[in-house]
Amino acid sequence: MRGWGTRYVRHVTNASGQPGPGSPPAPPVYLDRASSEPLHPAARQTLLAALDQGYADPRRLHRAARSARLLLDNARAVVAECLTVRPDEVFFTPSGTDAVHRGLLGVARARSRAGSVVVHSAVEHSAVLHATRWHEGESVVVPVDPRGRVPAAAFGEAARAPGVAVVALQSANHEVGTTQPVTEVAARLGDVPLFMDACASMGRLPLPEGWSAAAGSAHKWGGPAGVGVLLVRKGARWGNPFPGGDDLDEASLGFPNVPAALAAAAALQAVVAERDEVNGRQAALVDRIRASVASIPDVEVVGDPVERLPHLVTFSCLYVDGEALVHELDRRGYGVASGSACTASTLEPSHVLAAMGVLTHGNVRLSLTRDTTQAEVDGFLRALPEVVRSIRAEAGI
Amino acid sequence: MSTSTPELELDCRGLLCPLPVIELARRLGDVPVGATIAVVATDAAARVDVPAWCRMREQEYVGEETADDGVPRYVVRRLS
Numbered sequence: 001m002r003g004w005g006t007r008y009v010r011h012v013t014n015a016s017g018q019p020g021p022g023s024p025p026a027p028p029v030y031l032d033r034a035s036s037e038p039l040h041p042a043a044r045q046t047l048l049a050a051l052d053q054g055y056a057d058p059r060r061l062h063r064a065a066r067s068a069r070l071l072l073d074n075a076r077a078v079v080a081e082c083l084t085v086r087p088d089e090v091f092f093t094p095s096g097t098d099a100v101h102r103g104l105l106g107v108a109r110a111r112s113r114a115g116s117v118v119v120h121s122a123v124e125h126s127a128v129l130h131a132t133r134w135h136e137g138e139s140v141v142v143p144v145d146p147r148g149r150v151p152a153a154a155f156g157e158a159a160r161a162p163g164v165a166v167v168a169l170q171s172a173n174h175e176v177g178t179t180q181p182v183t184e185v186a187a188r189l190g191d192v193p194l195f196m197d198a199c200a201s202m203g204r205l206p207l208p209e210g211w212s213a214a215a216g217s218a219h220k221w222g223g224p225a226g227v228g229v230l231l232v233r234k235g236a237r238w239g240n241p242f243p244g245g246d247d248l249d250e251a252s253l254g255f256p257n258v259p260a261a262l263a264a265a266a267a268l269q270a271v272v273a274e275r276d277e278v279n280g281r282q283a284a285l286v287d288r289i290r291a292s293v294a295s296i297p298d299v300e301v302v303g304d305p306v307e308r309l310p311h312l313v314t315f316s317c318l319y320v321d322g323e324a325l326v327h328e329l330d331r332r333g334y335g336v337a338s339g340s341a342c343t344a345s346t347l348e349p350s351h352v353l354a355a356m357g358v359l360t361h362g363n364v365r366l367s368l369t370r371d372t373t374q375a376e377v378d379g380f381l382r383a384l385p386e387v388v389r390s391i392r393a394e395a396g397i
Numbered sequence: 398m399s400t401s402t403p404e405l406e407l408d409c410r411g412l413l414c415p416l417p418v419i420e421l422a423r424r425l426g427d428v429p430v431g432a433t434i435a436v437v438a439t440d441a442a443a444r445v446d447v448p449a450w451c452r453m454r455e456q457e458y459v460g461e462e463t464a465d466d467g468v469p470r471y472v473v474r475r476l477s
Contacts, residue, residue, distance in 0.1 A: 300453060318453060319419050340414070340442075349414070349442040359449045360442045361415035395419055 028333045029376045033220075034174060034200065034312050034367035035337055040222030043267035047224060047259055054258035068258045075258070078265035079229060082272045083207055091230040092261045094254065096199045096217025099228035100127040101134075102241065103213040104195045108135055108165045110237035111193065115163030119192075121150040121170065121180065122355035128168050128197055129351070137165065147304040148178035148356045156188025164192050171198040171208055175339050175352040175365060176303030177312035179205070186210025193236060201309060202229070203271040204279060212236035221271050222370070223264030226257060274370070279310040282368045285377050286313045289366060292381045296388055302358045311368045314339070316353070317388050319397045320362030328387045329364075334380050337365040362388075401462065401472055404432035410468055414442035418450050421473065425456070428475050436471045437464045447471040 030038065039047075054071040056064035073087075080087040093099040108118060116137025120128060122144050132139045142155045150169065159167045167189060172179040179201070186194050186209070193212035201207075202216030213236060218227035232238045245254060271278075290301045290313055298318035317325065322340025329336050339350035340363040349360035366380075405428050409417035417438040428434050436447055444461065451458035451473055459472040 298453060316449075318450065319415055319422065321415060349445055354445040357445065357449060357452075359453070360445050361418070395415075397419060397422065 028330075028335055029372075029380065030335045030369060031366045031372070031380065032335050032337045033369045034309075034365065036219045036225065037222040038369060039224060039263075040267035040270050040370075042270035043223050043263040046266035047263035050259035050262045054262060058256060058258060071262050072256060072258050075261040075265040078269050082203070082265075082268045083229075083231065085207075085231055086234060089231050089234055091232065092256055092264075093228035093230050094226060094257075096215060096220065096228040097127040099215035099217070099230040100125070100197050100199070101131045103215045103230050103232070103238075104128060104131045104166065104168055104197075105135055105241035106232070106238040107193050107195050107213050107236070108137070109239040109241045111165040114191075115165045117161070117164045118166055118168060119155070119158045119161075119164055120168035121155070123148055123150075123173050123175075123178075123352045124168055124170055125174055125197055125199065126351075127199075128170070132168070138163075140164075144355050146356055146358070148173050148176045148302070148352065149304060149307070150180055150185070152181045152184035152188060155185045159185075159189050159192050166193050166195055168195045168197065170200065171196055171214075172201040172205070172309050173303070173352060174200040175350060176314045176356070177309040178304040179307050179309065182208035183210045200312075203268050204275055204310065213238060218260070218264035218267065221264075221268055223267040224260045227260045227264040229264075271370075278370050282311040282372070285368055285372065285374060286310065288374075289313050289377060289381065290315075293384065296385050299388065300359060302353070302356060312365065313367075314363065314365045316359035317362035317364070318359060319395055320388055320391045321395075322361055322363050324391050324394075325362060325364060325387065328391065329380075329383070332383050332387070334383065337367070339363045339365060401433065401435075401459070403435040403472055404428040406435045406437060406470070409436055409438040409440070409443070411439060414440050414446060416440075417443045418446050421447065421450065422454070425473075425475055430475050430477065433459060433472050433474045435462075436473070437468050438471065439468055443471060444469065447473065 054068045056068040058069035058072050076087045076090045080090045118132045119140045122141050140158050142150050142158050144150050169180050169182055169185055196211040196214040198214045199217040203221035212233050214231040216229040219225040293299055293315045294301050301315045303314050322338040326338050339353055340361050353360045407420050409420055417436050421436050448458040456476050457474040459474050462470045464470045
């Protein structure tokens with residue numbers, strides 16, 4: 001479950017983080033759940049069973065097709081129950097990104113008579129930003145506070161300006177973990193619909209209320225990759241912004257991956273069932289990380305310390321190259337993500353960190369898996385100060 | 398538009414993050430307390446990282462200007 005492939009070279013370290021003879025081999029510690037979660041055991045079992053039973057085209061009328069259709073309907077029903085929505089409000093898409101694009105642009109399309117402006121926070125996921133650039137209409141960006149939260153009053157004011165088609169607000173931020181005041185914002189919108197990118201929180205936190213459409217991504221809760229979830233509230237106006245097809249419903253796209261959808265539903269069910277216990281354990285570990293990391297000189301923990309995702313913590317180390325930090329931690333067996341420019345495909349600094357006004361270099365995002373242990377966290381916390389110190393020493397600081 | 402004449406100007410054109418901020422930290426002691434030091438940097442991260450460095454190191458971020466060749470110039474006042 002933790003393996004990164006057979007070619008991964010494991011480095012054995014002792015308590016001081018230095019290679020030491022006689023230390024028992026330790027598997028790499030995966031601390032990048034927010035990028036992609038290992039497949040939940042419940043999803044694995046379901047996927048294997050469904051591969052044999054859900055291969056047929058659910059639109060056909062024969063027995064194999066009915067079997068596939070039954071599994072797909074079952075997946076919808078389970079997802080609906082987990083998210084406390086109706087089954088006919090749930091649509092499976094080929095990815096979370098696709099669900100974001102379809103959700104946001106579909107609501108905008110249905111509102112084109114009211115206007116074409118999209119209002120969104122400065123810290124939305126790039127999937128939202130790409131959709132707004134593709135959309136033919138102006139974008140209005142609402143700034144966030146230093147913790148990465150959008151002020152509900154300012155957001156509401158921007159949303160009530162003339163010509164606004166839709167507002168986009170994430171449930172929680174994917175880089176720093178801060179949760180957003182979705183319900184408070186929704187209460188200030190009047191007739192303007194809200195699209196919520198819930199990819200970072202779906203499953204692990206209950207969905208806030210007040211949205212017209214929302215998006216999630218199964219591989220972020222332990223389901224298989226290639227399954228997105230688009231939610232469209234009954235009564236909300238939505239129009240397919242993309243070419244249609246001979247599909248079961250117009251919000252889905254192409255031939256459905258029935259086994260993956262069912263496995264995604266099984267993983268979601270398991271994650272929701274265990275989240276009270278897992279979230280409590282993870283929140284305590286994140287508190288431990290925040291306190292320990294903040295004691296390293298010139299290291300700043302960013303994001304809201306309380307109103308946040310339970311499993312995610314981000315910090316930035318002054319004078320440290322983010323790429324060097326990720327490689328050195330990887331060499332010591334810790335897989336982490338970074339929002340620093342030099343680690344991004346674009347070479348641009350993270351728009352999230354920039355909007356918060358916090359350091360964009362030397363950035364590390366840790367996200368715990370459901371079975372991350374305190375021993376693993378403590379091992380990381382022992383290794384980190386020496387890694388930071390050695391990179392700074394190389395830079396002459 | 399170049400408006401101020403800082404005590405010291407650091408040419409960080411072409412340097413990638415975090416090098417402009419490292420250079421700023423190294424050279425801060427070269428100017429007296431109360432004087433200004435400017436970082437001329439092409440790297441986009443400097444626009445965020447210089448003010449963030451000032452906040453973390455308790456120095457004053459004066460603002461952004463433009464060098465004669467159009468490259469952004471970030472001005473810092475040494476407070477301690």
